[in-house]
Amino acid sequence: MITLDRLTKRYGERIAVDGLTLRVRPGAVTGFLGPNGAGKSTTMRMILGLDRPTSGAALVGGVPYHRLDRPLRVVGALLDARAVHPGRSGRAHLLALARANGIPAARVAEVLERVGLEPVAGKRAGTYSLGMSQRLGIAAALLGDPEVLMFDEPVNGLDPDGVRWVRELMRSLAAEGRTVFVSSHLMSEMQLTADHLVVIGRGRLLADAPLSRLLAATEVLVRTPHADDLAARLAAEGLTAVRRGENDLLVAGASAARVGDLAHDAGVRLHELSPREPSLEQAFQELTAGSVEYGAAR
Numbered sequence: 001m002i003t004l005d006r007l008t009k010r011y012g013e014r015i016a017v018d019g020l021t022l023r024v025r026p027g028a029v030t031g032f033l034g035p036n037g038a039g040k041s042t043t044m045r046m047i048l049g050l051d052r053p054t055s056g057a058a059l060v061g062g063v064p065y066h067r068l069d070r071p072l073r074v075v076g077a078l079l080d081a082r083a084v085h086p087g088r089s090g091r092a093h094l095l096a097l098a099r100a101n102g103i104p105a106a107r108v109a110e111v112l113e114r115v116g117l118e119p120v121a122g123k124r125a126g127t128y129s130l131g132m133s134q135r136l137g138i139a140a141a142l143l144g145d146p147e148v149l150m151f152d153e154p155v156n157g158l159d160p161d162g163v164r165w166v167r168e169l170m171r172s173l174a175a176e177g178r179t180v181f182v183s184s185h186l187m188s189e190m191q192l193t194a195d196h197l198v199v200i201g202r203g204r205l206l207a208d209a210p211l212s213r214l215l216a217a218t219e220v221l222v223r224t225p226h227a228d229d230l231a232a233r234l235a236a237e238g239l240t241a242v243r244r245g246e247n248d249l250l251v252a253g254a255s256a257a258r259v260g261d262l263a264h265d266a267g268v269r270l271h272e273l274s275p276r277e278p279s280l281e282q283a284f285q286e287l288t289a290g291s292v293e294y295g296a297a298r
């Protein structure tokens with residue numbers, strides 16, 4: 001479990017993280033979404049004790065990171081896959097980490113196998129492709145068999161096989177009961193990976209909800225030669241229908257079945273009735289409109 005309590009970070013006049021309060025729960029993949037500069041990396045760095053909050057708190061398993069006795073056994077993180085000594089082999093890198101953290105050397109072989117890096121474990125990390133570096137970073141995060149895992153943009157720059165591999169790994173880590181917190185600016189990716197979403201913009205919490213709820217805001221498009229009659233009937237039921245052309249209405253907040261039933265009751269013939277589920281991309285754009293720091297999001 002990760003707990004943020006009014007977590008705030010200022011850099012001079014600029015507020016990077018603005019009073020974030022939330023819980024990231026075990027047994028699920030929680031996506032951490034926001035446009036560039038929204039404060040995702042800063043939040044993750046504070047959780048890992050790499051940045052000090054201006055105010056508020058970030059706790060892992062109920063305590064601040066700097067008070068953890070054996071941090072790698074509690075929380076593993078991949079922030080920057082290239083932050084490895086290039087002259088060291090992947091195996092040597094993991095052995096050094098294990099030694100420094102009181103983790104048995106035998107664990108290195110286990111994590112190398114889990115991430116599929118065994119065949120190249122003896123090669124210098126500097127020769128690794130981005131995908132291999134990501135796997136090495138993930139192996140390091142898994143080394144202490146931690147309950148909590150955090151990944152900052154783990155699929156950035158990966159090929160489709162690499163993306164699929166990371167996605168499946170996240171799902172399996174969550175299925176093992178771990179807390180998996182993964183940041184991304186790729187809404188489409190989160191739609192495939194996450195169970196729960198936390199959305200921030202300009203350091204502020206915009207949404208904290210199951211993926212299914214963020215996607216549930218269904219609209220229904222109705223085509224009828226009696227659009228005025230139907231709009232009146234819908235209005236009487238407290239539903240808003242927006243006119244789209246002569247015969248089309250866009251109805252928010254009701255299922256296709258309900259709209260169809262109301263039309264039937266009102267004796268209105270329908271020529272088309274189609275639910276339109278917004279993509280997460282759309283939901284995200286609506287949520288973050290006005291909070292994008294650099295104009296167009298990446």
Ligand SMILES: Nc1ncnc2c1ncn2[C@@H]1O[C@H](COP(=O)(O)OP(=O)(O)OP(=O)(O)O)[C@@H](O)[C@H]1O
Pocket residue numbers: 011014015016034035036037038039040041042043185293
């Ligand atoms: N060391 C720093 N000094 C000053 N400002 C900083 C520092 N680190 C981050 N910021 C600012 O804090 C804000 C949040 O940055 P952060 O990197 O956390 O965002 P992000 O959501 O991770 O974005 P990205 O996806 O671009 O990495 C930005 O406005 C950034 O310019």
